[in-house]
Amino acid sequence: MGNNTIDNEYSTGSVPLSQRRGFFSLVFTWIGYVFTVTIMSAGGQLAKGAVGFQQAILAVYVGYLICFVIAMCTSMLSMKTGLSFGLLSRYAFGNIGAKLISFFTVLTLCGWFSINCYLIGSITNVLFPVIPRWIATIIFGTLMIFSALKGQKLMNIIGLFATVAVFAVGILAVVIGIKDSYNVYEGGILAIRNSSNLMTMSELITISVGSIICGCCSWAPDIMRFSKGKKTTLSVMLVGLGICGPFMLLIGIVGMLVYGVYDIAYILQKQGFLAFAFIGLVANIWSTAQGNAYSSSLNLASIFTKISREKLLVIFGVVGTVAGLFGLYQYFGVWLGFLATAFPPMAGVVISDYFVSWRTNVPSLEKVQLPAWNIGSFVCYCIGVSSKWWFPKTGIPSVNAFFVTLILEAACGFLWLRKRADKIKNMIK
Secondary structure, X not given: OOOOOOOOOOOOOOOOHHHXXXXXXXXXXHHHHHOOHHHHHHHHHHHHHOOEHHHHXXXXXXXXXXXXXXXXXXXXXXXXXXXXXHHHHHHHHOHHHHHHHHHXXXXXXXXHHHHHHHHHHHHHHHHOOXXXXXXXXXXXXXXXXXXXXXXXXXXXXXXXXXXHHHHHHHHHHHHHHHHHHHXXXXXXXXXXXXXXXXXXHHHHHHHHHHOOHHHHHHHHHHHHOOEOOHHHHHHHXXXXXXHHHHHHHHHHHHHHHHHOOOOHHHHHHHOOXXXXXXXXXXXXXXXXXXXXXXXHHHHHHHHOOOOOXXXXXXXXXXXXXXXXXXXXXXXXXXXXXXXXHHHHHHHHHHHHHHHHHOOOOOOOOOOOOOOOOOHHHHHHHHHHHHHHHHOOOOOOHHHHHHHHHHXXXXXXXXXXXXXXXXXXXXXXX
8 A cells, every 4th residue: 555554444455254244244334325415406407397296206216227237247246356446447548547537536525524514513503493504514524524534334333323313203294294295285296297497308317316426436335345145235236226225215215205305304393393304414415525535536546556545535535525615515516417427437448358358357456467548438428428419408417328338348349359358367367
């Protein structure tokens, strides 16, 4: 690592088989990431743009099916190699090129971290006006950095607490919300209809995808490199993306349709459960933000190999907390759209390169001499991102971007990247 610190999180290399873990050691870390206020915010966006409850729910499951496929691909790659997403990208983008990808990922995660810091400070101030927003933001930002510094063991404990707390108050919020909808609308929540500011189904699915795609591309493989096998990886992803993520969106959808707010804290405050609101809020945001910080530290460690992960994490946390103080949250809707377009093609390059160019047999990073740049992969990525302007009215932008990149990278693999990969492997022999 370039320092004397023991790297217990394997930020610059592969996780050995002896350190792999089972379902219960990983699932709560992943759920803790999925149980987040920002996903509820996306649920609120869906509720405002959909014709009604049914269309919003359809957008949720179509979007999360897309995310599940991408998350499974990146997670399986990481499980087999034991490498983080930042290290995996070296094979596709080159040693220096991957650092650019990792830095881009860090900027994205820093945006998420700052949004979480802002939310926890803002809502704490609303629930308890005696506490200034900036003080709450700094305090919780510091605590979230601390838990990320301690690594996955402490993060899994916090994730477990977040799972229980948020699941309990979430069910309470949804059940009471649906009950209250019958007091306001004849026919209940299913009868509520929007007539203004409607979005297309493609736009709704884009919001759904954007709510979690960053985690599917980066955070999911960073967790699943510790996975013991395929069954563990599949089970963890199914729980997170098949149940927990849609549940969080459901809270936001119900809250927006019935009360005009999407956040669980505000929903429960309106329902008269102030204490539950705050407990759910803290568990909710903390478990997600620590995941942002942890994943960023791994990406930063792959860029700045001579600086310890811990120091890089603290720097990231300070920058993210300061950004949170300035209210980056006001650009949340634009942020989701950007993520839904920028991240899927990144995963498309890495996945296609692994299966086509390297034929699922990547050499050890400690032994292989990879090129500094892979310009072809960057070109494929840029074309994938720009596909949203080529097909503005065709399909789902995030899906278009993913498959355009996947196909182009595969073509490059068959044309010349596979030969180069074989040459690199032969040099080791």
